[in-house]
Amino acid sequence: MKIGVFVCHCGSNIEGTVDTAAVAAAAREFPGVAFATDTMYTCSEPGQEEIVNAIKEHQLDGVVVASCTPRMHEQTFRRTVERAGLNRYLFEMANIREHVSWIGKDREANTNKATELVRMAASKLLHNRPLLSKQFDINKRVLIIGGGVAGIQAALDCAEGGLEVILVEKTTTIGGKMAKLDKTFPTVDCSCCILGPRMVDVAQHPNITLYAYSEIEEVSGYVGNFEVKVKKKATYVDWDKCTGCGICMTKCPSKKATDFFNEGIGKTTAINIPFPQAIPKKAKIDANFCMKLQKGKCGICAKVCPSGCIDFTQQDEFVTEKVGAIVAATGFDLFDWTVYGEYGGGRYPDVITSLQYERMLSASGPTGGHIKRPSDGKEPKNVVFIQCVGSRDKSVGRPYCTGFCCMYTAKQAILTKDHLPEAQTYVFYMDIRATGKNYDEFTRRAMEEYNAKYIRGRVSMIYPKGDSLLVRGADTLMGTQVEVDADLVVLAVGADSSAGAAGLAEKLRISYDSYGFYMEGHPKLKPVETNTAGVYLAGCCQGPKDIPSSVAQGSAAASKVLGLFSKDKLASDPQVSVVDIKRCIGCGKCIKTCPFGAIKEIDFRGMKKAEVIETVCQGCGICTSTCPQGAAQLQHFTDNQILSEVNALCQF
Amino acid sequence: MSVSLTYAYYPGCSSTGTSIEYDMSSRAICAALDITLTDVPNWSCCGSTPAHTVDHTLSSALSARNLCQVASMGLTAAVTPCPSCLSNLKTAQHRMKNDSFREKVSKLLDKPADITVETKSVLQILVEDYGIEKIKAKVTKPLTGLIVAAYYGCIMNRPAEIMNFDDREHPMAMDNIMTALGATVVPFPLKVECCGASFGIPRKDVVMRLSGKLLDTAKEMGAMALVTACPLCQMNLDMRQEQINSANGSKHHMPIFYFTQLMGLAFGLSEKELGIDKLCVNPRSVINALGMEGDSKEKSQ
Numbered sequence: 013m014k015i016g017v018f019v020c021h022c023g024s025n026i027e028g029t030v031d032t033a034a035v036a037a038a039a040r041e042f043p044g045v046a047f048a049t050d051t052m053y054t055c056s057e058p059g060q061e062e063i064v065n066a067i068k069e070h071q072l073d074g075v076v077v078a079s080c081t082p083r084m085h086e087q088t089f090r091r092t093v094e095r096a097g098l099n100r101y102l103f104e105m106a107n108i109r110e111h112v113s114w115i116g117k118d119r120e121a122n123t124n125k126a127t128e129l130v131r132m133a134a135s136k137l138l139h140n141r142p143l144l145s146k147q148f149d150i151n152k153r154v155l156i157i158g159g160g161v162a163g164i165q166a167a168l169d170c171a172e173g174g175l176e177v178i179l180v181e182k183t184t185t186i187g188g189k190m191a192k193l194d195k196t197f198p199t200v201d202c203s204c205c206i207l208g209p210r211m212v213d214v215a216q217h218p219n220i221t222l223y224a225y226s227e228i229e230e231v232s233g234y235v236g237n238f239e240v241k242v243k244k245k246a247t248y249v250d251w252d253k254c255t256g257c258g259i260c261m262t263k264c265p266s267k268k269a270t271d272f273f274n275e276g277i278g279k280t281t282a283i284n285i286p287f288p289q290a291i292p293k294k295a296k297i298d299a300n301f302c303m304k305l306q307k308g309k310c311g312i313c314a315k316v317c318p319s320g321c322i323d324f325t326q327q328d329e330f331v332t333e334k335v336g337a338i339v340a341a342t343g344f345d346l347f348d349w350t351v352y353g354e355y356g357g358g359r360y361p362d363v364i365t366s367l368q369y370e371r372m373l374s375a376s377g378p379t380g381g382h383i384k385r386p387s388d389g390k391e392p393k394n395v396v397f398i399q400c401v402g403s404r405d406k407s408v409g410r411p412y413c414t415g416f417c418c419m420y421t422a423k424q425a426i427l428t429k430d431h432l433p434e435a436q437t438y439v440f441y442m443d444i445r446a447t448g449k450n451y452d453e454f455t456r457r458a459m460e461e462y463n464a465k466y467i468r469g470r471v472s473m474i475y476p477k478g479d480s481l482l483v484r485g486a487d488t489l490m491g492t493q494v495e496v497d498a499d500l501v502v503l504a505v506g507a508d509s510s511a512g513a514a515g516l517a518e519k520l521r522i523s524y525d526s527y528g529f530y531m532e533g534h535p536k537l538k539p540v541e542t543n544t545a546g547v548y549l550a551g552c553c554q555g556p557k558d559i560p561s562s563v564a565q566g567s568a569a570a571s572k573v574l575g576l577f578s579k580d581k582l583a584s585d586p587q588v589s590v591v592d593i594k595r596c597i598g599c600g601k602c603i604k605t606c607p608f609g610a611i612k613e614i615d616f617r618g619m620k621k622a623e624v625i626e627t628v629c630q631g632c633g634i635c636t637s638t639c640p641q642g643a644a645q646l647q648h649f650t651d652n653q654i655l656s657e658v659n660a661l662c663q664f
Numbered sequence: 665m666s667v668s669l670t671y672a673y674y675p676g677c678s679s680t681g682t683s684i685e686y687d688m689s690s691r692a693i694c695a696a697l698d699i700t701l702t703d704v705p706n707w708s709c710c711g712s713t714p715a716h717t718v719d720h721t722l723s724s725a726l727s728a729r730n731l732c733q734v735a736s737m738g739l740t741a742a743v744t745p746c747p748s749c750l751s752n753l754k755t756a757q758h759r760m761k762n763d764s765f766r767e768k769v770s771k772l773l774d775k776p777a778d779i780t781v782e783t784k785s786v787l788q789i790l791v792e793d794y795g796i797e798k799i800k801a802k803v804t805k806p807l808t809g810l811i812v813a814a815y816y817g818c819i820m821n822r823p824a825e826i827m828n829f830d831d832r833e834h835p836m837a838m839d840n841i842m843t844a845l846g847a848t849v850v851p852f853p854l855k856v857e858c859c860g861a862s863f864g865i866p867r868k869d870v871v872m873r874l875s876g877k878l879l880d881t882a883k884e885m886g887a888m889a890l891v892t893a894c895p896l897c898q899m900n901l902d903m904r905q906e907q908i909n910s911a912n913g914s915k916h917h918m919p920i921f922y923f924t925q926l927m928g929l930a931f932g933l934s935e936k937e938l939g940i941d942k943l944c945v946n947p948r949s950v951i952n953a954l955g956m957e958g959d960s961k962e963k964s965q
Contacts, residue, residue, distance in 0.1 A: 353832065353834030354834075356834075357833075357834050359851065473853075475854065
């Protein structure tokens with residue numbers, strides 16, 4: 013084999029602490045190396061041309077590039093060698109940037125380590141074999157998990173693009189957090205008025221199948237051919253018959269059920285349709301509060317329902333859907349602010365969350381759009397907003413900025429003044445983060461036109477004083493303590509990852525950060541992809557973001573799915589396990605250890621043998637280390653290839 | 665079978681003077697609960713506020729010396745009633761996690777500083793190691809009818825990462841003990857506010873204002889007495905109560921108990937061994953209201 017070695021400077025990224033010319037010179041002495049050089053930017057067009065030309069000029073049949081991580085440019089260089097007529101697997105990469113130049117400053121030590129990494133790559137390459145992909149069919153249906161604004165956008169864009177869409181929503185209605193908002197910043201337009209029509213579009217689109225009050229139970233398969241088991245949770249109402257008339261709600265005698273949609277402001281009935289614009293507009297019984305389900309007595313809803321849809325015996329149901337791509341749009345949850353003992357930890361009824369305040373402001377909310385103190389129903393005069401509750405606070409394990417609280421607090425200060433012209437608003441803030449289009453102008457309007465008093469500083473304590481609450485904090489601009497007599501305190505609670513985020517990530521085999529937010533493929537260049545092929549992200553599941561960004565990501569994810577499905581067949585990854593039938597003794601250990609069920613037992617001339625299902629194999633390599641005979645070999649990472657790397661490294 | 669609890673006991677200087685009743689009552693209730701307290705031999709002052717304001721290393725060396733004394737007793741846990749002593753012990757331990765700092769301290773001690781001893785407050789061992797339920801079981805004279813506000817002060821729980829006890833902003837340890845004793849506890853909002861601490865000497869006006877606010881709020885909430893766990897807090901609120909009254913024009917007459925004293929009363933211990941007579945604001949009317957005095961009269965008759 014004639015190997016060419018290209019050692020990249022990466023500008024000064026590598027050359028700064030690695031003598032690349034010396035690495036190239038050393039590489040010329042390695043077995044099989046026929047050509048070696050150092051280049052300024054190997055990934056640039058002239059850099060790639062140099063590789064192509066060298067392959068032709070020196071009749072190379074394998075290439076090593078020593079540069080950055082394979083995650084960055086392995087695909088790039090595989091295409092380069094392919095252009096020059098080589099098989100893409102006759103290429104190896106040595107990571108001398110992330111693993112060498114960026115982590116050490118000793119030039120001599122770095123040069124030695126880089127040389128050894130190149131030696132390993134070259135010796136593995138000597139054992140590489142050309143590998144060819146197979147083509148397989150794609151199921152051009154897409155599953156979207158989460159019916160908030162991001163999921164709705166992705167669903168509608170995919171459906172408009174002609175795809176069959178399965179939309180799965182955990183609660184009984186789509187709309188997500190946006191449906192709970194009264195108005196949106198910076199335009200102060202009615203949230204439900206702009207979202208409502210999109211929700212109706214979802215309901216009416218012929219390409220969209222909506223499973224509300226459902227959750228993902230199991231995901232198997234791979235890009236192009238996923239199989240998803242969906243759990244349709246029992247609602248005790250036959251939704252095929254329910255017309256959403258709401259008579260049941262007017263008659264239900266159990267009126268103390270938790271009102272999840274209204275964030276616990278007020279109570280609701282055990283049988284309930286969360287809000288007038290709900291999609292689907294179907295009733296559900298909260299079993300914890302239903303007298304019939306709890307005590308076996310009542311059943312009034314069943315008597316009054318004109319369509320006879322109440323079914324107290326209903327059980328969870330499971331359906332299986334086959335799809336080719338999945339978009340996770342599972343949103344966020346509010347940070348549990350009760351850890352803040354200094355804000356009362358939930359003991360004071362007049363300290364509420366921003367989302368509870370939204371429900372109070374909303375005309376269809378529990379107070380009919382009137383701002384009332386939960387404790388006594390009085391209109392507040394002084395309303396204090398506290399920002400960064402569960403954001404930018406290491407002491408509660410949330411060092412990140414939620415990003416949208418500054419804006420909604422300004423909006424709520426404006427709306428407070430609209431509802432109660434006599435009221436005075438105060439906003440305790442750390443910094444104002446208003447970086448979107450027309451955002452800073454908006455926060456200024458809150459201060460200048462709506463007379464919100466912005467105080468830069470944290471609140472150290474809230475405690476009851478007579479009828480009202482005393483809010484004590486620092487004014488760091490004035491260098492003084494401030495005390496405000498507040499009738500109502502609204503906490504700008506930050507965003508946490510969704511409660512079930514980690515569990516779903518395990519099912520989808522995607523990664524998440526330490527806060528539970530899903531990891532994108534690349535923070536800049538792959539914002540809606542994940543590292544699992546065929547699984548995409550949209551909205552706050554990837555990190556807190558406002559409505560415009562969530563919608564943009566919904567559309568971006570949809571365009572990725574449409575792009576994937578624009579091909580009729582996908583190429584399989586040939587880096588899968590293969591069982592050498594001559595060595596296999598049919599012990600079946602690999603079948604037991606394979607986490608993907610990708611190995612089956614076959615009968616070969618009366619003998620038991622194992623066989624890998626290529627399209628299911630994920631190339632994890634567990635079978636290769638399980639097999640007592642070395643019969644299962646992961647292509648491109650065979651025992652011989654790995655041992656040759658070890659031998660190259662452990663020469664002395 | 666439960667293993668009896670044994671601790672090295674570090675009284676702290678206040679316990680020998682201004683807060684002798686805290687020391688007496690702590691020892692008395694521990695004895696009643698079969699908790700063994702063994703005095704740290706030849707213990708020295710923790711250095712209090714003056715030491716750590718002047719020099720961190722010297723201040724830590726004072727605490728490290730006492731910790732070494734504890735280790736020499738063969739005990740692994742030390743307990744002190746005073747939050748200020750505890751804060752110094754714990755801060756020294758925290759700083760000594762840094763190797764170079766620990767070396768400096770060891771040099772001052774002429775021996776390696778100990779890093780194995782666990783330090784806790786009397787309040788902490790009662791709720792964490794002994795348990796509220798067991799305390800409740802020991803009550804023979806419930807404090808029914810007594811309405812108290814539990815006041816923890818600034819440093820019993822803070823900084824949270826060093827003190828590592830209860831909620832830093834809304835502690836409940838004393839509240840829960842008082843409830844277990846049968847008392848009614850008001851939701852006192854200023855339970856971790858500052859009393860003015862050692863400003864009593866250089867800037868008395870600060871203590872008048874801050875401690876005054878504590879008394880005002882406790883009274884507004886309907887408390888008959890304040891319960892404390894800190895010698896300095898207790899002194900500011902109790903001994904200076906008349907000064908506070910004259911500075912603020914208030915007319916407080918609010919007994920300021922150590923929580924250990926009330927525990928002792930509920931366990932049926934004598935007022936004498938709890939040092940009730942050491943309090944400045946006379947608690948007689950409050951104690952009488954509990955009907956305890958009546959009990960003792962009946963006995964004497």
